[in-house]
Amino acid sequence: MGRIVQKYGGSSVADAESIKRVARRIARTRADGHEVIIVISAMGDATDELMDLALKVSPNPKSRELDMLLTTGERQSAALLAMALADLGVEAVSYTGSQAGILTTPTHGNARIIDITPGRVVRSLEEGSVVIVAGFQGVAQTTKDVTTLGRGASDTTAVALASALGADHCEIYTDVDGVYTADPRIVPSARRITEIGYEEMMELAASGAKILHLRCVEYARRENVKVHVRSSFSDKPGTWVKPHDEVRKAGKMEEAIITGVAHDRSEAKITVIGVPDQVGAAASIFEVISDAGINIDMIVQNVSRLSDVKTDISFTLPMSDGRKGIEALEANKNKIGFEEVLYDDQIGKVSIVGVGMRSHSGVTTTFFKALAAEGVNLQMISTSEIRISVVVSTDEVDRAVRGAHAAFGLDGEEEAVVYAGTGR
Numbered sequence: 253m254g255r256i257v258q259k260y261g262g263s264s265v266a267d268a269e270s271i272k273r274v275a276r277r278i279a280r281t282r283a284d285g286h287e288v289i290i291v292i293s294a295m296g297d298a299t300d301e302l303m304d305l306a307l308k309v310s311p312n313p314k315s316r317e318l319d320m321l322l323t324t325g326e327r328q329s330a331a332l333l334a335m336a337l338a339d340l341g342v343e344a345v346s347y348t349g350s351q352a353g354i355l356t357t358p359t360h361g362n363a364r365i366i367d368i369t370p371g372r373v374v375r376s377l378e379e380g381s382v383v384i385v386a387g388f389q390g391v392a393q394t395t396k397d398v399t400t401l402g403r404g405a406s407d408t409t410a411v412a413l414a415s416a417l418g419a420d421h422c423e424i425y426t427d428v429d430g431v432y433t434a435d436p437r438i439v440p441s442a443r444r445i446t447e448i449g450y451e452e453m454m455e456l457a458a459s460g461a462k463i464l465h466l467r468c469v470e471y472a473r474r475e476n477v478k479v480h481v482r483s484s485f486s487d488k489p490g491t492w493v494k495p496h497d498e499v500r501k502a503g504k505m506e507e508a509i510i511t512g513v514a515h516d517r518s519e520a521k522i523t524v525i526g527v528p529d530q531v532g533a534a535a536s537i538f539e540v541i542s543d544a545g546i547n548i549d550m551i552v553q554n555v556s557r558l559s560d561v562k563t564d565i566s567f568t569l570p571m572s573d574g575r576k577g578i579e580a581l582e583a584n585k586n587k588i589g590f591e592e593v594l595y596d597d598q599i600g601k602v603s604i605v606g607v608g609m610r611s612h613s614g615v616t617t618t619f620f621k622a623l624a625a626e627g628v629n630l631q632m633i634s635t636s637e638i639r640i641s642v643v644v645s646t647d648e649v650d651r652a653v654r655g656a657h658a659a660f661g662l663d664g665e666e667e668a669v670v671y672a673g674t675g676r
């Protein structure tokens with residue numbers, strides 16, 4: 253008997269039937285005698301649909317009002333789930349993030365949790381209720397406005413509550429059986445990873461693996477919350493995310509060099525051509541970009557194709573910030589002193605991640621040879637201690653992922669099952 257937080261993603265509660273199915277699953281956990289806290293996402297693609305609706309009404313909605321709107325998606329699914337549980341004879345109560353005591357910074361659309369005061373949640377648990385909390389939202393401590401924590405952040409709500417409530421662990425239910433060595437939608441022979449350390453999971457999440465929200469993994473590592481990622485469509489064990497030194501090595505096998513391959517098609521590339529090759533030029537470019545509130549990822553600087561006293565600087569940024577980035581640079585063209593900016597959103601990033609690369613040489617060679625064998629051209633390269641990422645053309649991403657996956661011997665025997673649609 254213990255206290256368990258379970259989070260169900262949008263694809264697990266896409267329609268009325270799915271909500272009843274999830275309710276039955278929760279009822280079983282409750283019947284085993286556990287105290288259960290549920291964090292719920294909006295039904296299916298509800299958040300995207302609300303977003304589309306907002307943009308139809310207004311091209312540039314205020315972020316405060318967007319948060320008021322988007323948080324209703326989770327409020328719906330939470331209330332519906334409470335109704336379904338009541339019909340199964342399970343006492344359940346739904347709360348908004350605010351009611352659950354999730355206090356955040358006032359930044360709409362991307363607020364951070366600063367404190368959790370879960371008094372009402374604890375009282376309801378003590379009264380024997382299942383508590384359902386609407387995911388990815390809270391209330392700003394200063395302004396008292398409703399905030400959202402960023403797309404996909406219900407995972408983060410779940411881990412934060414698990415930590416605040418001292419839960420035994422946090423279960424994240426999704427539409428595949430766990431974290432795979434690559435996205436099974438692209439590599440059907442991808443293998444489920446039984447256990448993975450926080451650091452590797454963070455690199456995979458940061459490299460575009462959508463299975464877990466990056467801040468959820470950061471939070472879990474900081475607060476030492478063990479996370480079990482599994483399918484709500486099967487009873488199979490999933491993937492445990494935990495401290496690296498507690499990760500069991502598969503049998504007597506040596507530690508794998510590479511744990512997984514991730515990809516990301518959400519970024520674009522800006523190239524600033526003909527930047528004066530002098531001290532401070534890069535600083536002035538990235539000052540303009542950061543003043544526009546844009547986070548960049550990879551950077552490459554080269555001798556310019558225009559002249560050898562000039563350089564070209566390329567960097568990647570979220571595609572959704574592409575226009576803003578170009579406009580910010582154009583507005584400062586004379587100040588920075590470049591010739592031209594180019595924009596390319598037909599790119600993708602492919603990354604290999606594994607703590608094993610710390611102690612093995614030749615990993616880069618194996619990776620690049622595999623990409624060459626697939627005829628994939630590399631546009632940018634970046635590395636960390638446990639990751640190598642390359643930027644390639646978007647139509648070469650699938651081939652690059654499959655090639656790398658095979659080259660590091662990650663293919664499994666069984667075909668991975670994808671139970672539902674969106675992978676969110």
Ligand code: ASP
Nearest residue numbers: 293299388403404405406
């Ligand atoms: N419904 C929100 C989204 O689609 C939050 C979540 O599902 O985690 O981003």
Ligand code: MG
Nearest residue numbers: 261404463676
């Ligand atoms: Mg998700």
